[in-house]
Amino acid sequence: MPLSLFWLQGGGCSGDSMALLNLEGPNLFAQLEYIGIELLWHPSLSHGTPRQYDELLAALLAGERPLDILCLEGAVIRGPGGTGMYDTHRRRPKKDLIAALAHRARYVVAVGTCASFGGVGGDGDVEATGLQYRKRQKGGFLGADFTSGAGLPVINLPGCPCHPEIVVRMLASLEGHWALPLNEFNSPLQWYGMLVHQGCIRNEYHEYRVEETDFGRRGCLFFHLGCQGPLTHGPCNKLRWNNRNSKTSAGVPCLGCTDPEFPKQHPFFKTRNIAGIPYDLPEGVDRAHYLAYKGMAAAAAPERLLARKTRV
Ligand code: SF4
């Protein structure tokens, strides 16, 4: 019997859904059928009438129809003043509907950084929060102790947008009852246990500190152009987008969109420096050793890299 999936939109831009529609070989609907997922409703893709939607919701909330997977895209909006009236469903705060469905579902999945951690609305008066985290702080909307029917916390799949392959592989894992170990922010280590830096085609330039100050060249983007790849957890350079590309392959710095603090309050394309050394160093790296190592590495940079002859 297929697992039922209800997709709900909170405060967001639908970017995760748009990314999901870019799935290739085969497309989203064929993959859901193959995995064994019955899409009960998706706000952009379903074409039932409002009455059918209301009837489905009533049946799910009454427990007359089982709800296996609830996916929330977008943050939970609690403003103004905790009322939730900035985001409503049938004149009632949508946050109440989110809570009711989350308590009915066997699995709850937060798709994207807004649903996971609050994202872009997390600092404003819309009082946005993630389902079980608000930025790095555990709790969020449902509370630190929340578990879904299957006894799991909310599974967070951050990204702005979330990589579509992660979404379908997560759904396949739930259908197959495969245990996926989670990291400290309840994101599967399978995809969030690595850094975007891993697998980047500019790695050799990074090693020897061959860095760019402008776009369109082949060197590393970390030292001047704000690349967050060595600090950001995600598979973007291992599980390439549309099986072809990634930001850093295309010459765009990683913006760190899977991080609980995303978006940060400083310019994306500029590296904050202290005396020429990035303020935020690669994860786990000690500043004193980094200074010594990078100085030596830059001095040892091979000519082919300095001349930007190694293709990326
Ligand atoms: S461009 Fe970014 S991800 Fe690529 S090697 Fe440099 S720091 Fe790492």
Ligand code: SF4
């Ligand atoms: S490269 Fe960085 S900013 Fe781009 S999608 Fe991946 S984690 Fe997000």
